[in-house]
Amino acid sequence: MAASDLDQQGLLQSGGIDNSSNDNDEDENDPSAMSLIDHLEELRWRIFKCLIAVAVGVVIAFIFRDWLIHILDAPLPLSANSIGGKEGHKLVMTGLGEAFTVSIKLSIVFGLVFALPVILYQLWAFIAPGLYDKEKKHAVPFIGLGLILFVIGVTLGYFILQFPVSFLINFGADNFTELISANSYFSFVSFFLLIFGAVFELPLVLTFLALIGIVTEGFLKSKRAMAHVGLWAAATVITPGGDLYSPIFIGVALSVLYEFSILLIHFTVKKDPAEEIA
Structure with missing residues (x-):
């Protein structure tokens, strides 16, 4: 009897070992159970694809x-x-290769803009294995919304660009004759437009943080007043130039985007059961 009991116990243990090995095999085949090296390798290839784009x-x-x-x-x-009372407007070059350098800088900036759909897709594809199936369905809206928000931000920045440019040009007009080089002007314009485009990605950033569990809808609502004050303070700092209009436009845009982020998280992020009960 004792021997048979030991045999049965051994069979149960071997069966347990076999089951655990099957579970391990399933875990290894699960994309969400990738090792750190696998994640780094995937990240490397996705960055490479972004660079190609x-x-x-x-x-x-x-x-x-x-x-x-x-x-x-x-x-x-x-x-x-303008020199000697004559109308100017045409930009000047201060170096032999400045025209070529400016063309390369603008090409790099707009190359990033043109590659934005690929960059957003690669970002989503990298984080998607760790999300629920319901959340993975938001891939196409995620990319589309990111493009729309970026285009809106750049467009808004382009239309209010005249205010900081006019302010900076006319600020020292009584004391200085300012000759604006192509390099300084297009560097300023690129920086200004990219700021607006990046600012309008705020809903996607907050939604991503909510997806990975760093922030929640309730947290954003509870910190609403403090967030709006901080966003308006940031609008006055990140805006180049000293005109009054640009910080107001950015401040209003940030406040609207913050509220839109809360709405977006409400409809896209699965709530924690404890949060739903509360």
């Missing part, structure tokens, strides 16, 4: 550089680069 975008932007330059220098007032 940026390179293609840079080439496209360089081909259409004249058209981009014509659009971006439109907000420049006619009083710019």
Whole structure:
């Protein structure tokens, strides 16, 4: 009897070992159970794909550089680069290769813009294995919304670009004759437009933080007043130039985007059962 009991116990233990090995095999085949090295390898390839997309975008932007330059220098007032009472406006070069350098800089900036759909997709594809199936369905809306928000931000920035440019040009007009170089102007414009585009990605950033459990809808609601004050303070700091209009536009945009983020998280992020009970 004792021997048979030991045999049965051994069979049960071997069965338990076999079951655990099957579980391990299933875990290893599960995409969400990747090792750290596998995650780093996947991240490397996704960054590589993003760089390829940026390179293609840079080439496209360089081909259409004249058209981009014509659009971006439109907000420049006619009083710019005026000498001897004559109307100016045309930008100047202060170095032998400045025209080429400016073209490369603009191409890189707009290459990033053109590659934004690929970048957003690769970002989502990298974090998707750790999400629920219900949350994975938001991939296409995530990418589409990111593009729409970025375009809205850049468009808004372009239309109010004239205010900081005019302020900075006319600020020292009584004491100085300012000759605006192409490098300084387009660096300013690129920085200004990218700020607006990046600011309008705030809902996606907060939604991503909610998906990985760092913030919640309730937390954002409880910190609403403090957040709005901080966003308006940030609007006055990150805005280049000293005009009154740009910080107001950015401040209003940030407040609207913050409230939109709460609404977006409400409909896309699965709530924790404890939070639903509360």
